[in-house]
Amino acid sequence: MEHSIKKLTICGTESEPTLNNDLEKMIKYIKEKQPSTLIRISTNGSTHKETWWEDFGKNLKQFKSTIQVIVGIDGIGTNHERYRLNTNYYQIIKNMQAFIKGGGTAVWQFIVFDHNQEDLNAAKEIALKMGFYDFIAKYSNYLSREKRKELTFKWKGKTIQLKSSEANELNEKQTNNSSNIECYSKQKNEIFISYKGIVYPCSWIKSSLKGSYGLTETEGSLNILKKFSVREASIHQKGINAILKDKRKWQELQDSWDEVSTSPKVCDLYCGKRKHETQCYFDIASKENEGPERQDKIN
Ligand SMILES: C[S@@+](CC[C@H](N)C(=O)[O-])C[C@H]1O[C@@H](n2cnc3c(N)ncnc32)[C@H](O)[C@@H]1O
Structure with a gap:
């Protein structure tokens, strides 16, 4: 392999990784090629029953906390x-008990809203008792991104309201007036590969091109972004090394940030005026710098 992958995040931006029957095969392939890669898999934990999770844990045991x-x-x-x-909830807890018993490394990720913030300490205690490896709390990035105070919808005859006041407050505090782009992917040396095998700088550019954030890009910025969604950006067409070596395309994106007429609005939304901290990252509270072999438990 020409490039070394330090961290692979299988976060199912479009779905749920544990529903892919090849998940284990894919993980093992990466570990075989590059044993030191830290692999993180995001799940809602509600798929399958305990036996599946226990087997999954057993099969991952040898990799310890590197998966x-x-x-x-x-x-x-x-x-x-x-x-x-x-x-x-109760099925998830049973599933995680089985996974941890099997020998798997589980991290509890808690997205904080107004309605659940009082559960935070109790959840940490449960996580500790159950043998979770880590506990990550992060704010919901959805409402602040959409500049909404709340989200109300009907579900099975009930009205549900979601609010994330603290995230909105933090977001306002962290909004600055300069529009310098501090590109997350560049800083982290990270790329995003969609399930179709298209290589993007980040998941936000992919989602924005799909219309997820309702942004209207200028003709200039759209032309630059679209170069990341064409066949030549597909690992099936060109191969990952050739795509990453295509310096012109990456440089063009970087140069676009200097001009309002070409700077993508999605870059401004995620890596411009707002800082990264209130958004959707795994490393907000994780022990990344201490390396994947960390042996102690959450505190
Ligand atoms: C869209 S999910 C899909 C993966 C998986 N099905 C799951 O439920 O975790 C991808 C990541 O986004 C996170 N996420 C979901 N809703 C979020 C929100 N409102 N704010 C921040 N992160 C969110 C999930 O926890 C997960 O880490």
């Missing part, structure tokens, strides 16, 4: 299910 399953448990009991629709 981490990040499970989204956003509150206790029905509080969790208010955002995580159609998942079952």
